[in-house]
Amino acid sequence: MQTNVPGKNSGVQPAAAALGRDAGNGGCETLLPAAPRVTPTSFATPAFTFPQRGRWVKIREKIATVALCCATWAVLLCGFAILGTIAVKGAGTLFKTTPPFINMDFLTRAPETLHVFEDGGRTLEFGDQAFREFSASKRVEDPTWAPKNERSFVYSAGGIFPNIVGTLLLAAGSMAVALALGVSTAVYLNEYARQGRLVEIVRLAILNLAGVPSIVFGLFGYGMFVVFFGWNTSLMAGWFTLAFMVLPVVATAAEEALKAVPAGFREASFALGATRWQTLCKTVLPCAMPGILTSSILGVARVAGETAPIMFTAAYVLRDKLPWEVSRVADFFFQGVMALPYHIYVVSSKIPQNEYTERTQYGATLVFLLLVAAIAAASVILRGRLRRRRRW
Amino acid sequence: MSETRNATISEPAPVPAGPLIKIENLDFHYGERKALEDVSLDIGANRVTAFIGPSGCGKSTLLRCLNRMNDLIPGACIRRGSIRIGDLNINEGTVDPVELRKRVGMVFQKSNPFPKSIYENIAYGLRIQGLHDRHVLNWRVEESLRAAALWDEVKDRLESSAFDLSGGQQQRLCIARALAVQPAILLMDEPCSALDPVATAKIEELVHELKHSYTIVIVTHSMQQASRVSDQTAFFYLGRLIEHGDTRQIFTQPANKRTEDYVNGRFG
C-alpha cells in the first residue's frame, strides 16, 4: 500500500510532460483526465508548460457564450418592446405639450364614456358630460338634432382617479393586515413556541402559501369573506384576501428579522428582570422592525399589482362615489372600490381596441407601471436608509 | 411574588449568619448532557467569589443557575440538589424568575448594550419596573453610572448611542445597567475577556469598590485576575467542583493536585 503511493506519483511525471508536448495539436482532450493528478513536483520541472485548450473546446465555449449573450439580448429586447410600447402609447394620454405637461384630467377625474360623432363635417369627441351639454345646446337651436354616426366607447374618456385611490387604499390596508398577522405569527413561532416538529410544519405551510396562484386566493377570499362572512364585495374582503397572499412574504421576512436580533439583547433584557412580553416590546421588536419593514415592503408592489385576488372580492368595474363619500364610518370598510389593475383588465378585454380606446388602455397601464415602480423604488430607498441605521 | 422577595433575598446589608448563597448537591443537565455534577458551594455575602476552571467545565452554567437564566434554554434543567439564596430555594414554584433576576444582576462576557442611548440603556431596567418619574430616573442613572466609574466619561453625552463607547466603556455601561436595578448579587461572566489591560484594570478596581455593597460572583480565565479581585475561589473541572476556599490558599497551597496544576498553568 505504502510503496504504491510514490510509484503512482512518479507515474504522473511522463503524463504531465506528454500533456505539454501534445497540447499544440489539439490532442490534449484524451489526456485531460490526467490533469488533476498532476502533483506539485511536476510544477517544479522547468520544462512544464500549460496545455492549450483544444479547438473543439474553444468552439463549444464560443457557441455557449454567443447563445447566452443572445438569450440575454432577447430578454432585454422583449422588455424594451413591452415597456417601450406602453410608454410611447401611454405618454400621449398622460403627458401633454403645454404646461403643466401632465394631463391632470386623466389623473384627477373618473372614467367616462367617450362619444365620437360627426357634426358639421367635423369629427367630435366628447366625454359624457361634455356630450350632454353639447347636445343640449344643439337641441335649443334644433329640437330634432341627433348626433350623426355616433359611436360610444365606455371608460375611454375622463380619467382614472378612483382607480388610483382604490389601489392605494387596497395596498395600504392589506399591508397593515398582513403585517399584523405576519409579525404576530413570526413572533409566536420564533419567540414563544417550543421549537420542534410542529413549528417546522407550520413554517412549511406558510412557505407553501407563497406557491399558491393568486386566482386561488381570489376564489378563497370570495368564498370566505364575500359569501360566508357576508362582507360582500368590499375593501375588507380585498384587504384580507391580499393580506393572505403576501402573508408568506411578510411572515418569513419577520422571522428572518427576529432571528437577526442578537441573542445578547434578549439575554440582557431578561437578566434585568424583564418579562418575555417586555423584552419583546422594548427590545426585540424595535430592533427587528426595520428589517421587517424593509423586507415586507416588497410585498406592497405585489399587492398593488395583483388583479386576480381582488376581482371577486373588492373591485368594482365602475363606481360613481369615491371611497370617502360614505354616510357612516363603518360603510367605508364595506364598500367596493375601483382598482387600477382590474380597470386595466376591464378596458383591455371588455371593449374593442381602436384609436379611441387605446388612450385609456395605454394611459392607465403606464400610470399603473409608474405607480408600482414608484412604490418599489421608495421601498428600496427606505430599505437602504433603514439598513444604514442598523449598527450591531 | 414581591412579598416573598422582600421577606427573604433583599436587604443585603445585615448579613445573616452563614453564607448568602448556598448550593447543595447540584446536578444540572442540558437535555441528556450532564453539565454539573454534585456541586456544593457556599458563597459569602459582600465578598467576591471567583469561578475558575478550563473551558467547558460548567462555570457559566452554574452562574446562570443563580439567576435562572438557564430557564430560557429548552431542555436545560436541574436534576438534583438545590440553590438557596438567603433562606429561599430559588427553584421553588413560588419563586418568579423575573423577580429573582431583579435581585440577581448579570454582566455578560460580550458587552451587550441595547441599541439605544446611554441614558436609555441604564433606564431600561427601571422603566420595566414601572418607574417613569423623570427626576428619579435621572438620579438613578447618574448614581449607577457613578457606581460603575463611567459618569465622568459620559455625562456630557448621555443621549448619544451606547455603541459610540469603547469596548471597555460599553462593558462598564453594562455593569451600570445591572446596578441600576439595585440587585443584591452581581454575576459576572468573564467580564474582561474582550478588553485590553487598561480597561480590565478599571473593571477590577470597580469590582473592589462594588463588593462593599454587593455580593459578586465572577467567572474568569485569568489566574491573575482571580487572585487580584477575589476573596474566595472555586475551581471546577469537568462539571465538578474540585476545590474551593480562600483565594490565597487556592493559589498558594491548593489541597488538590489538579487545582495546583491548573493555577500554575500546567493544563487548561
Ligand SMILES: Nc1ncnc2c1ncn2[C@@H]1O[C@H](COP(=O)(O)OP(=O)(O)OP(=O)(O)O)[C@@H](O)[C@H]1O
Ligand atoms: N445551551 C447549551 N446547550 C447544550 N449544552 C450546553 C449549552 N451551554 C453549555 N453547554 C455545555 O455545558 C458544558 C458547560 O458549559 P459552560 O458554558 O458552563 O462552560 P464554561 O465553563 O463557562 O466554559 P467557558 O470557560 O468556555 O465559557 C459544556 O460542555 C457545554 O458544551
Ligand SMILES: [Mg+2]
Ligand atoms: Mg463560560
